[in-house]
Amino acid sequence: xxxxxxxxxxxxxxxxxxxxxxxxxxxxxxxxxxxxxxxxxxxxxxxxxxxxxxxxxxxxxxxxxxxxxxxxxxxxxxxxxxxxxxxxxxxxxxxxxxxxxxxxxxxxxxxxxxxxxxxxxxxxxxxxxxxxxxxxxxxxxxxxxxxxxxxxxxxxxxxxxxxxxxxxxxxxxxxxxxxxxxxxxxxxxxxxxxxxxxxxxxxxxxxxxxxxxxxxxxxxxxxxxxxxxxxxxxxxxxxxxxxxxxxxxxxxxxxxxxxxxxxxxxxxxxxxxxxxxxx
Numbered sequence: 001x002x003x004x005x006x007x008x009x010x011x012x013x014x015x016x017x018x019x020x021x022x023x024x025x026x027x028x029x030x031x032x033x034x035x036x037x038x039x040x041x042x043x044x045x046x047x048x049x050x051x052x053x054x055x056x057x058x059x060x061x062x063x064x065x066x067x068x069x070x071x072x073x074x075x076x077x078x079x080x081x082x083x084x085x086x087x088x089x090x091x092x093x094x095x096x097x098x099x100x101x102x103x104x105x106x107x108x109x110x111x112x113x114x115x116x117x118x119x120x121x122x123x124x125x126x127x128x129x130x131x132x133x134x135x136x137x138x139x140x141x142x143x144x145x146x147x148x149x150x151x152x153x154x155x156x157x158x159x160x161x162x163x164x165x166x167x168x169x170x171x172x173x174x175x176x177x178x179x180x181x182x183x184x185x186x187x188x189x190x191x192x193x194x195x196x197x198x199x200x201x202x203x204x205x206x207x208x209x210x211x212x213x214x215x216x217x218x219x220x221x222x223x224x225x226x227x228x229x230x231x232x233x234x235x236x237x238x239x240x241x242x243x244x245x246x247x248x249x250x251x252x253x254x255x256x257x258x259x260x261x262x263x264x265x266x267x268x269x270x271x272x273x274x275x276x277x278x279x
Contacts, residue, residue: 033059033178040181049189053083056178060171062160064141066090067148067186068099069156072109075100076253079194080236081186085161089139091238097251103127104146109155114147114176116168117159143168147179156183194236195254202229204255207246 036055043052053065064084070077077099082090092098099105103124104117117136121128136142141161145168148157158179162168195203198219205215212230216223230242237248249255 033174036178037181040178040185043185044188046189049185050083052182052185056182059178060145060160060162060175061167062145062162064144064161065158067156067158067182069148069154069186070253071153072100072150072155073152074253077194079190079192080238081190082238085141085159086139087238089135089141091244091248092135094238094248094252095244098129098132099252101129102132105157108146108157109150112150114145114172114179116162116165116172117144117146118142118165118168120146145172145175147176149180149183156186158182158186193254195233195249199229199233199236200254202226203233203246203249206230206242207250207255 036052036059039052039055043049056062065081066083066085067081068077069079075097077094080090080094104115104120107120107124108115121133121142133142136144141159143162143165144159145162146157146159149155150157160175162171193200202215202219205218210218212223212226216226219226230245233249234240234242234245237245239245239248246255
């Protein structure tokens with residue numbers, strides 16, 4: 001099956017927890033890729049998605065796994081999933097906007113092919129920034145398998161860090177066959193945007209220069225609640241600094257640059273609140 005094929009999103013209710021043939025089996029007992037795909041089709045919750053990734057390791061021995069999805073035409077990240085990649089790498093990529101400028105990302109949007117990161121670098125070496133290469137190597141991510149779903153309107157991209165280039169090449173085809181199922185499982189498990197509407201509004205007001213007291217008055221909530229929102233926002237955006245959180249949110253399209261006509265006007269069609277892939 002082609003790596004860019006996307007299966008229809010299940011119409012099963014999110015609260016339903018149907019039986020999975022391998023959900024309770026140890027990794028060594030996962031009998032086949034087909035059973036893994038069946039489990040993916042039944043995945044509905046974050047917990048089930050994490051379990052699915054554990055079972056995936058029986059077939060693809062990755063050490064770290066990450067994903068992001070959003071809207072390439074609007075350079076907007078909707079959600080970030082990370083299991084094992086260093087916070088420093090994620091923060092650096094978000095702060096610099098490296099996702100959008102990466103030659104690999106642009107090539108992948110065009111070809112929709114599952115690739116091994118280090119092989120893609122060889123193919124596009126002259127286009128890669130030296131700092132990006134250094135950051136990926138330092139984080140142990142240079143042998144990552146990369147694939148997902150790509151269209152002009154929406155993307156879902158996963159990266160699975162492999163132990164070596166040889167291991168990555170050996171598992172490239174298998175990763176490509178399971179990626180479409182991971183795409184749909186992820187969208188059911190995480191249907192909402194990374195930042196809530198309240199978090200977005202609070203961060204927009206901070207970006208516009210309002211202090212905590214002013215934001216609390218504007219939003220009709222306590223200063224303590226505003227500070228709690230700030231802590232959650234920083235955690236979600238992989239930073240300990242609120243100014244950096246604002247930079248990341250703007251670079252990732254979660255916030256519009258200050259000075260625009262949109263913002264804290266209560267517009268229900270915020271850039272990071274749109275739907276995922278259509279069923």
